[in-house]
Amino acid sequence: MRTRIVRLVTVLAALLAVFATPAVTATPAQAADNWNPPANLVQPLDEVWRHVESTYPDLYGFRNYGWDQVMANKGSVNYCVRWESDAPVSAALRDQVHAALKKQFGKWTAAMLDNGTGTNAWPYTTVPVNIVGWAVKNRSTLQWTDNSVDIYAGNLDSGGAPQCAPDCGRFFHQDGNYAKCPGGVTRHYDQSLWLTKGFQGGAGGDWGQRVGQEYFTGALAQEDIHIYLHEVGHTFGLDDFYDWTPTGQCCFLMKAGSATRITDFDQWMLRDFWRHLKSRYGY
Numbered sequence: 284m285r286t287r288i289v290r291l292v293t294v295l296a297a298l299l300a301v302f303a304t305p306a307v308t309a310t311p312a313q314a315a316d317n318w319n320p321p322a323n324l325v326q327p328l329d330e331v332w333r334h335v336e337s338t339y340p341d342l343y344g345f346r347n348y349g350w351d352q353v354m355a356n357k358g359s360v361n362y363c364v365r366w367e368s369d370a371p372v373s374a375a376l377r378d379q380v381h382a383a384l385k386k387q388f389g390k391w392t393a394a395m396l397d398n399g400t401g402t403n404a405w406p407y408t409t410v411p412v413n414i415v416g417w418a419v420k421n422r423s424t425l426q427w428t429d430n431s432v433d434i435y436a437g438n439l440d441s442g443g444a445p446q447c448a449p450d451c452g453r454f455f456h457q458d459g460n461y462a463k464c465p466g467g468v469t470r471h472y473d474q475s476l477w478l479t480k481g482f483q484g485g486a487g488g489d490w491g492q493r494v495g496q497e498y499f500t501g502a503l504a505q506e507d508i509h510i511y512l513h514e515v516g517h518t519f520g521l522d523d524f525y526d527w528t529p530t531g532q533c534c535f536l537m538k539a540g541s542a543t544r545i546t547d548f549d550q551w552m553l554r555d556f557w558r559h560l561k562s563r564y565g566y
Contacts, residue, residue: 326530327548332555334527352473358411359411359413360388363417364384364478365418366419367482372425377417383502384476385411387507391515394545403557416447416472417447418434419434446475448465450463451465453474474489474518476492479496492511494514509542516553519556
């Protein structure tokens with residue numbers, strides 16, 4: 284009789300363990316893995332992602348999106364400012380450019396937050412922007428003498444535009460080896476803010492963003508420097524919409540010329556991109 288009771292207790296304990304298992308298997312990251320876009324955005328978001336998958340065959344293999352850069356730095360991003368202009372830069376203007384760059388880039392990373400917490404297991408509440416260098420053709424263009432940032436004078440790319448040292452650039456060293464960078468890994472740059480005199484429109488990618496020098500400096504006091512913001516969207520992988528529009532959407536930042544700020548749809552496209560790539564970072 285005693286043996287039967289022990290066996291019965293053992294069987295009951297095993298059954299209870301089986302039924303209890305689903306309630307305790309979720310990891311903290313999985314528990315925060317919520318995906319709840321507004322109902323009216325579900326279809327257009329799905330259309331966008333299907334379009335991205337069909338248009339970019341190396342989508343999942345490419346490893347230098349803005350996401351990759353932030354993750355490699357454990358939550359920050361480093362910038363080089365490429366000043367392709369002969370307009371002089373005072374220390375005050377330099378600091379204004381830095382402040383505007385940090386504020387504008389921060390608008391995209393803030394789009395990943397919901398009530399101050401990362402959405403869909405996004406791990407960072409802030410992503411600091413560090414400006415580590417300025418590149419110019421002539422040192423005399425920069426009218427300051429302090430050493431707050433590294434200065435690269437006369438280091439030109441194949442097109443004759445000034446650039447920070449390639450030995451310090453992630454675009455050239457995606458393996459993270461900055462052994463030849465004079466300042467080491469802490470002085471490397473992930474992206475460039477390329478400000479070109481007379482440049483119209485914008486360009487953006489994993490290497491950074493290029494806009495007109497006059498445009499950017501003329502917009503320093505604006506709430507949204509929208510061409511720059513659009514190009515940062517490309518750095519994080521968001522597409523252009525020149526020849527089609529997702530269902531029910533008319534005006535959003537990544538559809539050039541239709542909006543001048545990050546809209547709800549832009550925000551959810553960014554979150555959706557992260558949703559599809561986050562597993563490669565362990566989330």
